[in-house]
Amino acid sequence: MKKVNYIVGAATVVLIVILSFVGSRRENGPPGYNAAAEMMVSGVVEETRDFFCAVSDEQGTHLVLRTNQGKLFVHLGPARFLRTQQFVISPNDQVSVIGTPVHYQGQDAMLAREITRGNEVLILRDHQGTPVWKR
Numbered sequence: 001m002k003k004v005n006y007i008v009g010a011a012t013v014v015l016i017v018i019l020s021f022v023g024s025r026r027e028n029g030p031p032g033y034n035a036a037a038e039m040m041v042s043g044v045v046e047e048t049r050d051f052f053c054a055v056s057d058e059q060g061t062h063l064v065l066r067t068n069q070g071k072l073f074v075h076l077g078p079a080r081f082l083r084t085q086q087f088v089i090s091p092n093d094q095v096s097v098i099g100t101p102v103h104y105q106g107q108d109a110m111l112a113r114e115i116t117r118g119n120e121v122l123i124l125r126d127h128q129g130t131p132v133w134k135r
Contacts, residue, residue, distance in 0.1 A: 018046075031103070033111050035128055044066045045091050055075050055104070058078050065097065076124060077124045077133060079131040095115055095116075095117045100129065112124040
């Protein structure tokens with residue numbers, strides 16, 4: 001009988017640990033787009049980076065943008081999507097970005113909805129923040 005109690009107790013502890021882990025992952029998951037907090041920033045691209053990103057859950061394209069307020073990390077979208085749009089962003093490009101500010105993994109950043117370079121405009125999300133690559 002003692003052995004059954006130990007097994008039930010151990011199973012209960014394991015279940016509690018698993019459920020608390022799943023709940024904390026949901027709370028600390030990637031930030032969502034908040035259209036009510038939308039803003040525009042302008043600056044010069046310092047660098048572009050493609051790497052696996054939890055925001056898009058795949059290989060994503062990101063910018064380090066130098067603004068008057070300092071450097072800003074900008075999440076654009078999946079690298080595969082950007083390649084199909086033939087909108088190449090390079091260091092030293094002057095751009096304007098409309099998006100929503102987020103704080104993710106200890107860093108202030110922005111989820112981009114639209115990026116403009118000169119007369120070229122790339123739409124990444126609709127006005128509600130739904131990514132166009134998911135349509």
